[in-house]
Amino acid sequence: MARKLDVVFSDIEPGSALRAALAMTPSDVIGLVSRSKLRGRGGAGFPTGIKWDTARRHEGAEKYIVCNADEGEPGTFKDKNILERQTAKVLEGMAIGAYAIGASEGFIYLRGEYKYLVSDLARKIGEMKSQNLIGPDICHEKGFCFDIHIKLGSGSYVCGEETALLESLESRRGEPRNKPPYPAESGFLGRPTVVNNVETLSFVPHILLNGADWFQQFGTEKSTGSKLFSVSGDCGKPGIYEFEFGITIRELLKEIEADAGTKAVQIGGASGFCACADDFDKPICFEGIPTGGSIIIFNKSRSMFRVLKNFVEFFQEESCGQCVPCREGCSRMLEGIEKFEKGKGSSKTINDLLELSETMSLASKCGFGQSVPNSFRTIASKFKDEILSAGEGELWQS
Amino acid sequence: MLRETLLRTLDDLVGRYGKARENLLPVLQDLQAEFGFLGEETINEVARAFGLSQTEVFSVASFYHFLNTQEKGKYVIRICRTISCDLRDKANVLRALESELGIKMGETTRDKKYSLDYANCMGTCDRGPSMMVNDRLYADLSPSKAVDIIRSYR
Amino acid sequence: MAKLTINGAPYEASAGMTILDVCQREGIHIPTLCNHPDLKTQGICRVCVVDVKGSKTLQSACGTPVSDGMEILTTTDRIRKARKTIVELLLANHYTDCTVCPKNLNCELQSLANEFGLTDLRWKERRERTLPQDDTSPVFVRDNNKCVLCQRCVRACDELQGVYAVANLYKGDSTIVGSAFNRPISEVVCINCGQCVAHCPTGALYEKYCIEDVWKAIDDPDKIVVIQTAPAIRAALGEAFDYPPGTRVTGKMVSALRTMGFDNVFDTQFAADLTIMEEGFELLGRLKDALADGGKPSLPMMTSCSPGWIKFQEHFFPEYLPNLSTCKSPQQMFGAVVKSFWARKMNLDPADIVCVSVMPCTAKKFEAARPEMGTDGDQDVDFVLTTRELAVMIKQAGIDLRDMADSAFDDPLGESTGAATIFAATGGVMEAALRTAYEVVTGREVPFKDLDITPVRGLDGVKQAGIALTGVKKEWSFLEGVELKVMVAHGTANAKAVMTALRDGKLDVHFIEIMTCPGGCLGGGGQPLPVSPEKRLARARAIYEEDSESVHRKSHRNPSIARIYDEFFGSPNSHLAHELLHTRYTVRGQY
Ligand SMILES: Cc1cc2nc3c(=O)[nH]c(=O)nc-3n(C[C@H](O)[C@H](O)[C@H](O)COP(=O)(O)O)c2cc1C
């Protein structure tokens, strides 16, 4: 039975983790984070220690650390809660990262929808400045200066992708870049830049205070620590939960009081995977079903066709539109799906779309286009009948 | 909008953020917040201030859903169309607002007061349906609650 | 140095090379579309995807740098499937009317369809012409129904030309290439250079043809149709007839033009020599004013032969318009001479003369139509054909250039020098001007082996040189000991850098040559497609060969030039010369 935890929302003594970091060398801080095996909570699960180390090793007069608070994956709202309730901890995580890689400036890239958080964030930054936790010569450490600026998004999901985010930070269109070079080598204005998710950063102070072993006792071999889940949809207790990695879907469903009639669970939002009853004993973790945290529950009354269509509409609208497989692919996929509604779809239509999916996931320029087919593939295979008969039945809403 | 007002605001913003290319977006965001949309004159003056072509500025602005390059209502109402709110009957909220305002999704009232638009997930999925009115976020909506909220904006 | 394998075979590559670079070096074919050697990598069409061991997804060959130990596969089932699907996706959203498309058989999308042997499309509904075509530019048409959103035009306009007239607008499947507010191109700053057209792989951009007008003039028995061809044409036209780049076809071209029915086949190079006389003496005049007469002339002086650059200057640096030489471009000098001197000589009414020019350039079409370029509404140059249009006309006339014998231009406006030939290459005008000015001032030839002023040659974006003036003639004594400092730039993005440096007070030069297009006219927006740095090099080589083989290599040694001053203009910068050969500019601004 996976443990329910309360790390992210537990309070720490402000500045204590930062002071612990400053007592170490930057490379020891990175060593500690690496040993904890902390992996990015933004979805991709990249080892944070390696990312920091890359940025530290890369020459650059200026380096940056960016807190990715663009949280746009459908069904995700944990980062907003962290920023609201544990602002200082996230900022402290950024400062520790800055110390580790040698950055003196940081950005919080906050999605436009969360603009109302700006004033609180700014106040907290000011407060921490007055406590000498941000600003010049932090904690009286000569020469360690770090300032944080808040930058707003303007309603674009793809800007959560780290290189699109960097483009947006540079006030350009949020069109993802080619990788490599990775942001840690060449990021904001071509300088080494670490982009980390809000939740990732909020774990950093705990690792500094409690050690790598403490962190590793939670979770699985390859997915250490705990994870926040944003739960919505058909269940008794939607909201935010923290469990250790490796929790099975079934365990999770019980916690959130989903009823026995749960038909499907979408894990990882629109770009994630759809699990049906057969999958409920699978673990949620990077080596199992990965997720940035979005969990959406569907009960018996829901049409999975409708769910799928909603997702594909989302993608078609949010694609940056620069690369062919994703731009043209999203439109063709939506067109194909709409055929079913009109009773014109067949198994062949599904097969055609599966072939298209193959190209989208293999050849798209960024993670957006590469993950568009995830929901189609899983829903179309597990609920094929519902797709094929979409033209017949009543939908869940008039 | 008075040209002088525009120029003065722009001047302030450029003074505050700086003229470097990477400060374009915050300036556009603030101008939009101030004037509601980024019209031709605005784009033109921003281009001049940054030494960019109008096309470059428009290209950036038109990428972002929340930057309007066409005039919209004073209050832009954005209803979340994403799955969790959809599950929670956002359609009824939309219908109520359409009938209250007498416009359809995507339209602006004749008095240029309200515009109805869609947006994607706003991060209140556990308490949907959700909507934004300009920068403010509302969750836990019911059709009547949504109408009450709209009525409070005059 | 990185060691890697491609399809199992070992290769070495230096750091910074992409997979595509290595494959191209090794002759391993990778299809491409959005990639262009002139432009920064965008990696957005994805037809170049390859398999890199250890990576779950396919990687773009153009956007992925090589690294040590990389194992690359360039043709596997999943690669082929992905590439084919991508081409299908593009075609499905492309208004396809190949047989009547200006890019027919010259289209990279067509070639891709051919390469993948497409016989059917999975998405069958035919894309209609749903978007309006934009024909408001004086020189080209944009048909977004055929646009594949490769951003090549966008990058050309920004990176090469520094104009940014077009960009991606909106996002997702609404993305479209256009100008601010998706308004017609005529409502924003565009310098008509045609680099967007030259870099477009499809029929989405094509120049405005005036082929029919020219045929009509030829067919009109009451008209005398005179044609002039710019220096850059002879080194490029052959490409349209399957000659390798850099093949000179001057003589064959002249024969073809005669066969097509042009009454007189003249050479713009004659006017280029004339330009050197006018511009050279204008420069010396300004230097005299500054150094001897204590005046405040506008220096550095800048060349004015390239109409895209003129318009660029009018928009972006209008405060420097007085620095532009007042000389008309060779095309326009030629038109003016034909309709004055030559008409009188031949006893013709200028109204009966139709002056056609063949130019490597689309901006020349706009230049010819400027109101100041004519008298009483009769334009000095009536029709401007690009090299590409000329190739079409030659084919329409049933002529294969390869079958043509060599023949020479008509006299007297067909005589020219090697100095005029090199106008086609960046640095050429400067070199020609120095050959003449130096000799005028010192009485000696320029101190460079074989008259080749190599510091101003080559394809570097900005070049700088100095030439010391010593032992000058008495009337130029004020120049004794002066180092004449010159600068050369091509591609208006480079020009922008030069002008910005000048504005910031960081330049100390006397004379600047600027050509609108990369490589100079030989890389003009109207030249045969596709364009590449290699082709520009080959054309430049041909141009310099032609120069070195010329009888006369200095403009002031052109016998016909001496005669026209004798018989008509008197001397360079004379009153009549000013009236006919010089022009004025318009402040246009940017916003
Ligand atoms: C389409 C797309 C959207 C993304 N959105 C977010 C996001 O909203 N927040 C986030 O932290 N990461 C997002 N990511 C992941 C980022 O690219 C990046 O991996 C992450 O910010 C790195 O931080 P981490 O290592 O701490 O997770 C997104 C990725 C893609 C492909």
Ligand code: SF4
């Ligand atoms: S995959 Fe989609 S979002 Fe990513 S670059 Fe391509 S079009 Fe843009």
Ligand code: SF4
């Ligand atoms: S003609 Fe030149 S300036 Fe005009 S859009 Fe094309 S590339 Fe840009």
Ligand code: SF4
């Ligand atoms: S117009 Fe041509 S060059 Fe420009 S994006 Fe479209 S296809 Fe590419």
Ligand code: FES
């Ligand atoms: S789905 Fe509407 S707020 Fe997330």
Ligand code: FES
């Ligand atoms: S040629 Fe490489 S992505 Fe287009």
